[in-house]
Amino acid sequence: MALEMPLLLPRLWARNSSMIQKILFKILVSPFALLYGFGVSVHNGLYKWGLLKGVRFAVPVIGVGNLTVGGAGKSPHVEYLVRWLQEYLTIGILSRGYRRKTKGYRIVHTNSNVQEVGDEPLQFKRKFPQVGVYVCESRVIGIPNILRSEPETQLILLDDSFQHRAVQPQVNLLLTEYSDLFIHDHLLPVGRLREWRAGYKRADAIVVTKCPLDLDEEKRAQLIASIKPLKHQRVFFSSYQYGHLRHLLYPSIRLTLHAELSVIVISGIARVETLIEYVRDQVHYVKSIEYADHHQFTNYEVAQLKASFDQLDGEQKIIVTTQKDAVRLEKHRLYLQEQQLPIFVLPVFVTFNRDEENFQTYIRDSLLDFKA
Secondary structure, eight states: OTTTHHHHHHHHHHHHHHHHHHHHHHHHHHHHHHHHHHHHHHHHHHHHTTSSOOBOOSSOEEEEEESBSSOSOHHHHHHHHHHHHTTTSOEEEEEOOTTOSOOSOEEOOTTOOHHHHOHHHHHHHHHOTTSEEEEOSOHHHHHHHHHHHOTTOOEEEEESOTTOTTBOOSEEEEEEETTBOGGGOOBTTTSSBSSOGGGGGGOSEEEEESOOTTOOHHHHHHHHHHHOOOTTOEEEEOEEEEOOEEESSOTTOEEOOOTTOEEEEEEOSSOOHHHHHHHHTTSSEEEEEEOOTTOOOOHHHHHHHHHHHHHOOSSSEEEEEEHHHHHHHGGGHHHHHHHTOOEEEEOEEEEOGGGHHHHHHHHHHHHHTOOO
């Protein structure tokens, strides 16, 4: 035991030092969090006191958003709604097109690029080419433009809309991640909250996302008790499921993860933990290369990816990326073809498991209750 102590002390010191740094950081930035929170309170107060009012339109609107900065699974849940409802309704998806280089209202086409429309709207359009996808910083401006150009639109889905209160949705869905519930988080920059936790009261329904597939009733009840939903609010539980890998450049080439594979995961998304855990459970080795959410990959970074791939041990090795990252890697298509890099895209799907019938009934009833 005495021989082990010298080895343990540096580890304990490093761990304690890291904790102290985090605490000091939170203390230092807490005044900025309070200033930010004051600004948010004023903005929300204008709506609460009736000085500003959300606009309702002649078609029902479903808003999908969260209280935190990214990572709750908004895009896969929008895709779930499209996949289910497109058979019955003519749908339009409206997004702000985060980090695009253009301004104003634009219609997204399958041959658009990320710089024009943003990564998530382009992902929506390519997955659902028959569905209208649009971008506009202002939802109040965007929706009338959609209805003017596509008057047959029967439902509009707003992506990442919870803090954009100028539009009053028929259904306001608030997402919160199973492993990082909003109730435990703090305002930016101390934590990841865009607004005070009390903002959850504006939601019509709360979806706890990325749940284990085997989530039992006892744990569900604990989560509901900790969230403390209001009487009118419903709480649902969703999970991620992953599909077969498809080649980024040659989509007809499919692959299944297996125990002999060595994998590099390259990602620029808000929360990559769920993806890494899934891949790690199925393969021999995983190396993760992570960038900030919506990151635009540079020529240098793609060249570094090639170098990392060449250094990866194993005869069977591939690169895995997400659907959102795939549309941002496409501008490097020629280089990827020249280097013959085996980059595969891992699709993700939302499932509501035992909640699916209840969730669909709730959405269906809400839409039927709509009055223009």
